[in-house]
Amino acid sequence: MFAERRNGSLRIAVASGKGGTGKTAVATNLAATLSSEGYRVVYADCDVEEPNGHIFLKPTIRSVERVGTPVPDVDLSRCNGCGKCGDICEFSAIVCMNGKVITFPELCHGCDGCILVCPENAIRETQREIGCIERGRRDGIEFIHGVLRVGEAMSAPLIRAVKQKLSDEDVAVIDAPPGTSCPVIETVRDTDFVLLVTEPTPFGLSDLRLAVEMVRALNLKLGVIINRCDIGNSGVRDYCAEQDIPLLLEIPDDREIARAYSRGQMAVEVAPSLKVAFAGLWERIVTRISSRNDE
Amino acid sequence: MKIAITAQDNELHSAVDPRFGRARWFIVIDIDTGDFVPVSNAKNLDTGQGAGIQAGRHAAELGVKAVVTGNVGPKAFRILKAAGIDVHIGAKGTVEEATCQFKAGVLGLAKQANVEGHWA
Ligand code: SF4
Numbered sequence: 001m002f003a004e005r006r007n008g009s010l011r012i013a014v015a016s017g018k019g020g021t022g023k024t025a026v027a028t029n030l031a032a033t034l035s036s037e038g039y040r041v042v043y044a045d046c047d048v049e050e051p052n053g054h055i056f057l058k059p060t061i062r063s064v065e066r067v068g069t070p071v072p073d074v075d076l077s078r079c080n081g082c083g084k085c086g087d088i089c090e091f092s093a094i095v096c097m098n099g100k101v102i103t104f105p106e107l108c109h110g111c112d113g114c115i116l117v118c119p120e121n122a123i124r125e126t127q128r129e130i131g132c133i134e135r136g137r138r139d140g141i142e143f144i145h146g147v148l149r150v151g152e153a154m155s156a157p158l159i160r161a162v163k164q165k166l167s168d169e170d171v172a173v174i175d176a177p178p179g180t181s182c183p184v185i186e187t188v189r190d191t192d193f194v195l196l197v198t199e200p201t202p203f204g205l206s207d208l209r210l211a212v213e214m215v216r217a218l219n220l221k222l223g224v225i226i227n228r229c230d231i232g233n234s235g236v237r238d239y240c241a242e243q244d245i246p247l248l249l250e251i252p253d254d255r256e257i258a259r260a261y262s263r264g265q266m267a268v269e270v271a272p273s274l275k276v277a278f279a280g281l282w283e284r285i286v287t288r289i290s291s292r293n294d295e
Numbered sequence: 296m297k298i299a300i301t302a303q304d305n306e307l308h309s310a311v312d313p314r315f316g317r318a319r320w321f322i323v324i325d326i327d328t329g330d331f332v333p334v335s336n337a338k339n340l341d342t343g344q345g346a347g348i349q350a351g352r353h354a355a356e357l358g359v360k361a362v363v364t365g366n367v368g369p370k371a372f373r374i375l376k377a378a379g380i381d382v383h384i385g386a387k388g389t390v391e392e393a394t395c396q397f398k399a400g401v402l403g404l405a406k407q408a409n410v411e412g413h414w415a
């Protein structure tokens with residue numbers, strides 16, 4: 001995974017312990033700020049279950065690509081009912097019962113174990129569609145997002161596919177799914193920096209703690225952004241100070257910003273002070289990334 | 296005819312376990328003779344998503360013709376159907392009572408799963 005890393009380009013993941021903290025607003029506004037400062041920027045939405053970066057960025061989509069995941073296809077005429085496929089599958093995606101093989105494609109993780117173990121070469125790999133990737137542009141910003149099929153449970157392969165599309169832009173701003181589960185880890189694992197967006201409330205703090213633990217377990221650099229910093233209490237700030245976590249930006253619950261959001265506009269376009277704030281945020285991120293021993 | 300009743304413990308007066316995939320025990324009963332054997336399903340309790348599937352396979356390997364339980368999820372239902380095992384849902388009370396309910400024909404024969412997957 002680290003071997004294929006591009007020269008000099010930076011990957012910033014924007015995550016949050018829960019949904020509704022303004023994570024996507026931060027990610028899209030950071031991308032817009034960097035683009036207006038002359039960086040070549042790609043915004044990649046890996047929140048594939050509910051991507052909404054396009055609502056802010058309104059890109060013109062120019063390509064759509066279907067993404068599938070490998071699943072086993074059993075040729076029953078060759079199968080001898082030995083059951084080895086079912087024994088090796090950790091996910092119960094293929095089961096041999098009284099000599100009869102049944103597959104549950106929605107559980108298959110595409111590990112190929114059953115194919116390799118089958119003595120009769122009765123299993124081959126086919127693809128099951130799990131979603132699509134749409135790519136486009138908005139002003140200077142490259143736009144990529146993954147859209148998971150409704151009801152689909154397996155998002156990691158789609159997230160990986162989205163990340164494979166990232167190339168040599170100067171900066172990739174990657175919008176992570178909310179929470180701290182597998183899809184989030186898949187999204188942030190090989191990034192250079194993780195921005196955690198939170199609200200200064202007791203709920204925000206408890207979700208932030210989980211997110212911080214996850215990022216630390218992955219050995220990644222992180223910083224916190226407090227959104228709607230004028231509500232709530234000082235709990236998040238105290239926690240960051242005590243844990244030595246850099247608090248990189250506080251965004252007020254500004255009427256103008258809220259109106260911009262509700263019209264689907266970029267906050268940095270309507271509030272110049274915010275653009276300055278995001279430019280400052282970027283400087284602090286870069287400083288953190290280049291310092292080696294701060295985490 | 297042999298049937299399997301999902302149970303929370305291993306006796307005839309044990310309570311029926313409403314969950315199929317994560318039931319602790321299967322009580323396998325020969326309804327013609329009344330003989331019964333408790334079979335542990337404990338190894339399925341901490342399986343992730345595949346509990347219903349493994350429990351279904353387990354039931355098939357026990358050679359039962361019907362399963363009597365509270366609820367059944369979609370994957371378990373699919374595998375039981377593939378194995379030609381009838382699924383009777385809505386059983387309540389003890390295993391003994393469920394056997395009577397089964398014999399009296401008052402339980403619903405499931406035509407499809409009656410709960411979402413995580414129940415299975
Ligand atoms: S490819 Fe792997 S996960 Fe999929 S059915 Fe085969 S063994 Fe199971």
Ligand code: SF4
Nearest residue numbers: 079080082083085118
């Ligand atoms: S391993 Fe191959 S031959 Fe054996 S049961 Fe599975 S599909 Fe059939």
